Amino acid sequence: MDKLRALSYFVSCAEEGSFAGAARRFDVSVPALDRLVEVAASVPGVHGARMTGGGFGGAVVVLADATAADGSRLWNPNKRAGKIAEPLASPANYFEVPFQAESGVAYHLWLRGKAANNYWGNDSVFVQFSGSVNASGAPVNRIGTTGAATVSIEEGTNAGLANWGWADDSNGGFAGAMYFATTGTHTLRIQVREDGLSLDQIVLSADKYAAVSPGATKNDKTILAR
Numbered sequence: 123m124d125k126l127r128a129l130s131y132f133v134s135c136a137e138e139g140s141f142a143g144a145a146r147r148f149d150v151s152v153p154a155l156d157r158l159v160e161v162a163a164s165v166p167g168v169h170g171a172r173m174t175g176g177g178f179g180g181a182v183v184v185l186a187d188a189t190a191a192d193g194s195r196l197w198n199p200n201k202r203a204g205k206i207a208e209p210l211a212s213p214a215n216y217f218e219v220p221f222q223a224e225s226g227v228a229y230h231l232w233l234r235g236k237a238a239n240n241y242w243g244n245d246s247v248f249v250q251f252s253g254s255v256n257a258s259g260a261p262v263n264r265i266g267t268t269g270a271a272t273v274s275i276e277e278g279t280n281a282g283l284a285n286w287g288w289a290d291d292s293n294g295g296f297a298g299a300m301y302f303a304t305t306g307t308h309t310l311r312i313q314v315r316e317d318g319l320s321l322d323q324i325v326l327s328a329d330k331y332a333a334v335s336p337g338a339t340k341n342d343k344t345i346l347a348r
Contacts, residue, residue, distance in 0.1 A: 190322040200318030209270035216313035228299035234323040244318025246274040284340035
């Protein structure tokens with residue numbers, strides 16, 4: 123699979139055209155809450171409405187953003203929480219995305235993100251998978267473990283941040299390939315490492331972007347087709 127931009131509930135909001143539609147798809151809301159969101163969103167000057175919690179790990183916020191893919195971005199509010207030092211087997215804050223992968227095929231992971239205030243303390247996440255293995259076939263970066271790929275949007279120490287940028291899981295270098303033990307449906311989990319980060323695109327590429335980034339590390343304007 124070359125492109126993976128389905129950011130779970132985030133993308134469902136875009137595809138369904140509303141909070142309520144996405145909530146119905148994932149069975150995480152009730153009619154009364156759907157109605158409250160619709161009423162709030164219809165008020166002039168209101169640019170968005172949200173639900174927190176609701177069956178996902180923690181809270182996510184979908185914001186309208188003309189610079190983001192599909193005009194929306196997934197945002198983890200910046201509460202100035204401390205950096206989480208290590209990935210967690212059972213994190214409090216995360217989202218998951220299903221995707222298709224082939225056994226034995228080398229994939230490269232890319233995220234496009236934007237750090238609040240272009241601050242390096244707001245720019246990273248942990249990424250885990252179901253069924254992921256290394257080149258030798260040993261389990262690695264698995265959901266439910268304390269292993270993960272760490273993605274920081276800043277491309278290396280003191281490289282700086284500027285609005286949207288693409289990054290893989292090698293800070294200041296080029297990350298190695300990812301593999302999967304079986305062919306079929308897998309799950310990607312992104313858990314919080316630092317708050318204040320927005321995401322709008324995920325790419326897991328076995329060809330076009332296996333050896334080159336989809337876009338720039340700073341001030342990126344690349345919006346990939348689905």
